[in-house]
Amino acid sequence: MISDEALARLAVAWEACQLSEAARLIVSAEDPIAQADEVLEAAQRFTQAIAELAQQHGTKWQPEPRTNDDGWWRTNLHHHPEEAAQDLDDWAIRHQDGEDLDSAPVSRHLH
DSSP: OOOHHHHHHHHHHHHHHHHHHHHHHHHTOSOHHHHHHHHHHHHHHHHHHHHHHHHHTTOOOOOOOOOOOOHHHHHHHHHOHHHHHHHHHHHHHHTOSSOOOOSOTTGGGOO
């Protein structure tokens, strides 16, 4: 018989996959604003699955506020936007899952 903890771990893995897929699709989306709700909903389901796994361990999990130092990205974005967009193009193309992406799924929106 599969334990409740194993099922909780499986749920975490599933929700992580769903969150990853929603985030991946938004990178090259025509209208990322319209798809933002899907990413947020997936993040909420992932958070709930993590909380349930923690409960299986007899602990209470609460996300801690973190400071995200993305200064390097903001600097690159503002000083070298074409390079930043090309990096995202490369990432999107490497991570496509059977979609037929053009050669510039992100950078095409710059012009």
